[in-house]
Amino acid sequence: MSEEQPGTPVGRVLGTEDASPLTFWVAVAEGSYLQLDDVVVTQRPLPDIGMVTIAGVVTSVRARHEGASFDSDVFAIAEGMLPAQVQEAAEVTVTRVEPEVYVPPLPGAVAFRAQGESRDSALSFDRMHRRLPIGTGRDGQPVYLNADFLDGSRGAHVSISGISGVATKTSFATFLLYSVFRSGVFGGDAVNTKALIFNVKGEDLLFLDHQNTRLDERTRAQYHKLGLEAAPFPQVSVFAPARAGDPTGSPDVASRLTGVDPFYWTLAQFCADRLLPYVFADADDERQQYTMVVHSVTAHLAKHAVPSDGGITLDGFRINSYEQFVDHLVEQLNDEDTRGQWAGSSIGVATVNAFARRLINSKRDLGRLIRGDLPERRAHSISTAESSQVTVVDLHNLPDRAQRFVVGVTLKTEFERKEKAGTAKPLLFVVLDELNKYAPRDGSSPIKDVLLDIAERGRSLGVVLIGAQQTASEVERRIVANSAIRVVGRLDPAEAGRPEYGFLPPAQRQRVLLAKPGTMFVGQPEIPVPLAVEFPFPAWATRPGEAGPAPRATLASMVSATDPFAVVGSGARNGMADDEIPF
Template sequence: MERIGVVLGRREATPLEFWVGVEGEGLLRLDDLVVVEGFHPKVGKVRYFGMVDLVAKAHEGESFDTDVFLAVQGKIPVSLAYVAHVSVTRIVPEEFFPPDPGSAVYLAREEDLELALYYDAMKNQRGSTKLPAGFLKSGEVAYLNLEFLNGVKGGHVNISGISGVAAKTSYATFLLKSLLESEVLEEAHQARVLLFNVKGEDLLFLDKPNLRLSEEAKEEYRRLGLPPTPFGSVRFLAPPKKGEEGILPDVETRLEGVKAYHWDLVQFAQKGLLPFLFTDKGALTNLGFLVAHVTEKLRRLAEGQKGPHLLVADWPGGELPEDITFDDLGRVRLKSFSDLVRYLEYKLLGPETGEGEGDRTWVARQARPTLEAFVRRLRSSVENVGHLIRGDRKGNPPDPLSGSHQVHVVDLAKLSPQGQMFVVGSLLSDLFAKKERGQYRGRVFVVLDELNKYAPRDEESPIKDVLLDIAERGRSLGVILIGAQQTASEVERRVVGNAAIRVVGRLDAAEAERPEYRYLPTSFRQRALILPQGMVILHQPEIPVPLLVRFPFPAWATKREEVLEDNSAEALRREFF
């Protein structure tokens, strides 16, 4: 054990915090873990484990700030004090009496470090639950307790941090890597991941090795017990390009291996996805009621239909647009979302000529202004989601629970905000409903950035309801949300509050002062302002202090330029044959 100093006597030493005077050439930094041994004849030996959360140097006994100039000029002798404040993380055994001033302080290494960070408690009857979560400052592996992530004792992860400093998405993907490949999570092969790509095309290369991955970084992965490889089983889905006949994924940098996704009208009606087009449900309660009613009408209408187009029998010929076709029973074929909107307009407001009224069974006794508001909104959404909800081709919506791929990346970056809301809301509600019905056994991890958009603190929306459902009931159903946002203060409290694991990357100064981050000690809040790339502050329920964690450079490419091209004969053969 390396002796680093002694417990100070000039300041109070308590069982929960004390000060350390650093001796000689000793080095004590923020986040260093220390151990002190105390003794009392009635209790015996007690060990205090703690983390340094403040270090300071000062010229002792000098009463004037300018004395330092004299000291530098060599005119006065000075005594340099190097002290550190330690927050106790653990006392073994739990006897809360203070350590004696003058007690030796040692750096906690190996077994001591494991005790200090409760690693010894991270296990269940089947084995260890230590999930590699990065590296501590000292270079040792930092762990988090899987049981607080996979839903056993707690679930969900929440990540905060300003964008552009590689924290949120990078750390989320690193955690996924650890979850899927560290072999700590049981039946990891059954786990499924739904990743939303909200910005650029960062996540579209998860399956490609990173060109810039250095040997040292590879070694770091090995020390974490992870293979330094990209994700093995990934399916990429992107929205189709707008205004084109064929269905081609709307992506720019990745050209192969991305499939376009969309819903057909029958799926849209049967699954009741209409509410996800109305993100301001709370604004008009009548409108909310109408939305629910029309959703139900559509569901009944689509009953038994195969799609992709929706057949309707009650749209008189005179009202029809020119390109509408009929099936053999004389029913009208709705072949696009705009057809559907026009049909609904007819059912709710009557013929375009303005004579007559809407169908009474559709309008649900709503006043005309409400009906008009509904139609207006629906019309304006045609531009946003017309290419996502279509009647010309069999639907192919993302379904992370089916197929053989483990990770499903759903691209949202090119969609309008309404389109993004629609996709996220539809997918999550569908996924949650399936898990509720027990249709899939394995755990499902959902990674969603920009939570402040989907679950804002002050507004109501159907998507927020789904996210709240996942946050509150998801962990018992095996749906784990790895959510991220720039500012936790703008996200619904219950969504953030239900996350057992909290991660903070670099924060904006004003944001760091908000109550959402009070669980961080002051020194960590200050440091959150200056966190460098690749470092996050990790907080988990069992450890009373947060950990400053560095995570390795991604082993997978995060953009086209980083992709390590595989030109081996075998790879070429795969490509061409």
């Protein structure tokens, strides 16, 4: 830090409150003010060392009458009948001491509102070799995230908490991805970096590659201040579940008519890849005895199911649908002659029946996702390796069991692919909302096991989880604990008091109850105080009504990548004649 005046003088260090190397109070000078989140710097000369600069963030502000004894004195003072002086004071929580000699500032020392290099130094931005812009502070200046704690170099994973519809968790997650891809901080690695986003609410995330028609010049200026261009994501692949009852397997979407591919799994894939456990993905299922049947049946299917043009042949029977598949399994398990081959000789009838009941209940939910009526070559599996930079998987039309199946199988497949690659590059960012549903604090499930694996080993494999949830207190502790970056938007009062938010100072715990959409409190390892950040309005469409035309390059890339075996009604030309393609 510079020994020159670090900013504008705003007051002096109080002598009536204890000052420590970690916190101190500043008496605000007449005509000046300090607000929450302002950055304050003061200095203290030391013999043999020189000038020590102590910097911090304002975490509390108060104002009082000095000279008043009773509450009612305020009326007499206001009428000029009683002498008193209004005095404001601000509590400063220290964020940096340079050089690292931890001494308290002296009472009477001049306090400055930090500006320019002094502000960047106080917030440790000058020590960040890769500064990722994530928004602006209360002073209107850029706020940065240390990319080393995002990409696995020194830490990884992001936890975002807040009330649904108010905290703008998904908007912040997508803005963070946009900054990763477009800021230049990741250099050439950004070109190969991928993102996998699960869309769980409406069709809001299906238009990330479309310009937001509500974008104005003020918003563009906010992006420019952060060193970004206000534009949509250039490369987006969208997957939607195959439409129920449609023999062609067309995608089940209503608002986006182009550039959507269906996803489903053939029965052959289902058996060979051992996906049956993800049909039983509720958090409490692993504590039930019938899970032994699940694993036994899974192994039997992998060994004996024979692929047959998308369907399978099993025990001499040709099976062409998930419904037939379930009925066949239940029949084999109910037959005393074959039950032992499928479930094991030590499994009781009651346990087998518990398995069968749950399997039968899955027919309605999973029938359109697990297919045996389409040729193998036309199966569309979700894969970020062969997709665009951003892959959006639409789940909003699926029931809860089907959502769990898709999330679990997709994460399992992607994580195994990264394990086989054996390298952390290229990076894969996974954005998953409603994390408390997939990785709850209590219980166990196949999905939770995958998410725990990502949280604990994903850093070394280049898989970064950006998890969002209304209540971090209901998410598995190890996942939250492994998140180097913690972000909080508007919170419910009961949730704000939970230990998971202990990283927030008391004043910020109160402020999150009032936070407006677009304001987040971001905690990162190098800065001891979470910073209040306002991020710009999305430059990409966040709902169908905001969607402008897709960029020319995006449309061209979609057509060139069209699968020659794609089902009718999918891909870039869906619903459009050849002469209607807009280029």
